[in-house]
Amino acid sequence: MLSRRSLLSTIAATTVATILPARAWEDDISAEARPALADTPRLIVGGGPDSLPGQVAPILATALARGLSTLTPISTHYDLGRDGVTAANLFDTQSPEADGNTAILAPGAALIASLAGDARVHFDYSRWAALIMARRPVVTLAKAELHRSLRSRLSGMFHDRPVRLAVSHPTGVELSSLLGLSLLGLHPLPVPGYAGKAEALEALKSGQVDAVQLTPGPGDDLSADIASAPEGIKPIFFSGPTIAGVPSFDATYAMARGHAPSGALYQAWGAVSNAAASALILALPMLTPPLAIARWRHAAQEAVTEAALKTWNDSQHLTITAGADAAPLLNQLEPELTSLLALRRWINNNQPRWRQGQETRPT
Template sequence: MTISKFTRRAIVGMIAAAGIAAPAAAEIDYTGKTIEWVIPFSEGGGSAKWANFYAPLLSEALPGNPTIVVKFMPGAGSTKGANWFQNQEYKDGTTVFSSSGSTQFPYLLGDPRVRYEYADWHPVLASGTGGVAYLNPEDGAKFDGSANNLKDTDFIYGSQGATRLDLVPLLAWEMLGMNVEPVFGVKGRSDGRLMFERGEANIDYQTSSAYLGASVGLVEAGTAVPMMTWGALDDDGNIVRDPTFPDIPSFKEVCEATDGCETSGESWEAWKAFFIAGFPAQKLLFLPKGAPQEAIDTWVTALEEVKARPDFAEISAKRLGIYPQMTGETAQLALDSATKVPDDAKAFVVNWLKEAYGVELK
């Protein structure tokens, strides 16, 4: 099985179209209002850092300069917050919501806890991201660009759940022949990082914004050693090095250097399908169902104004990494790509979840 040319072209097309012209400004005024931006994770993770980056910029750009407060609603691997948002109706535009790959994967896999429908929401922003896996210093000293010297080590990893975005690192580590035991139930990736910092875990992964915001400090202090990124997609849909971390090898490179790991076949195609669903459009900002077009246009116009700032490329690269920031119609295309995977990739992952973790999705 292979990722279709349509999927590859759609991803590339979204990136190329990220500069699409903004619609005309709408007659909506948020003067004196407070907008609640709800994140379905705990504070301190990549989604929190992403929202906290955009919130003050949007406060300046939205008409009336509203106060934007980021609120956290963790639980059930983000499905609690998403289910709550599904029940919200547009009133005055003061409630918005963000999902991530950890919200998209349960939807893709038919998790019975999912009570939300992406088609009911209105995406105004989609941000690509990457991810970095890292080791403690003892095991990092054994890493030589392959996982060959890590196969006899027992690893502990703080995980939100195998049906969440953690699916990508867990499957990658298994393909490398590593013995990684997940401790399920952490509310966000920041909690997994804290386990690593306390020595309760000896392997971790963070999305790019969280890695840049917190984990880089661990590397600089010598308490963490980068292992690999998940990579990025080039124009032909191939996995290449992540441009945010050009000095860290991609999973594809580590797999090619590791005995028994293959970058072709069912495992690879399934991993790549979920990587594409989870990272090129990893974080999305939504208005609730029932939002009028003028409200959608207002947010898209504000986001385009933010992206047009002369300092945006520099400040976003430092806080979020070097990834596309897609608005309006391109955000909708990104959502479409993020909520679809080939049937054979889904079937492989559903079977793997059952065999590896006893997770049955009905």
């Protein structure tokens, strides 16, 4: 059954596809005959110049401008917030008319904040029309003791200390690992203050935490990081693009529980984990006129093939989906209402415990 969010996204994508096929803009009108946008296109960036969106914004804006045939460069507005929430709020308030001149470049962290019910969130990403989805793998690493004793702990034979998970903050990007470990019955305890990979791995090696969440960055080789991890540290599950030798969450769950995962919280984990794996989202307001969506879609498809942008994406280990194919990936980040409510109830029930340094309750 489609959620309201998925239904709206499907209707929008179908409308655009019906009125203008994916290549209609470039097939029907030559490059020389394409009129430029009436107003200067604007890109709202979910982060400062040093953030992941901020680093790629100038490269992406230049590439998009060529596809849009703009008379002036695309202007960029940077958000100095840490997770893109401020930019997403601005996007929803600054582009209510959806005239096709304003797009957002947001990190997945902004969507996780929305899913978690963060009080700062005043935007609704179900009203976005995705143009580009840039994804990268997310891996949860933990001591092998978790693997060896998982069945026993689930059956109540083990009552040792909870699994200490390094997090930036409990409802940040590590929410994927926190909820996943909880669904596995491992009673994770979020240990905040670990915003970087190096700090988290050092804490894991020194025994200050038992689990970390990793994503690859420039110059990283995630498979090599996993292979070179200290003895006793193994991958528990991944989300996003697959990583060789790392089990999926479903496979780990089936090993632990003896059956496939299901239920509202599991469905919520799917949305959260996909958001964690979404490094960047380029989107327009969903009610943007179909011609404008088709124009931006074409520009996005052309942009991701340009050498400068492709080189940057490769350096960040990003898997890129552009144009109409990006819409279904954004839909995966939109859970059913029942699942969303279950997630927020789980968070609300556990936040007082986390503040007191207590382990997570499963429901």
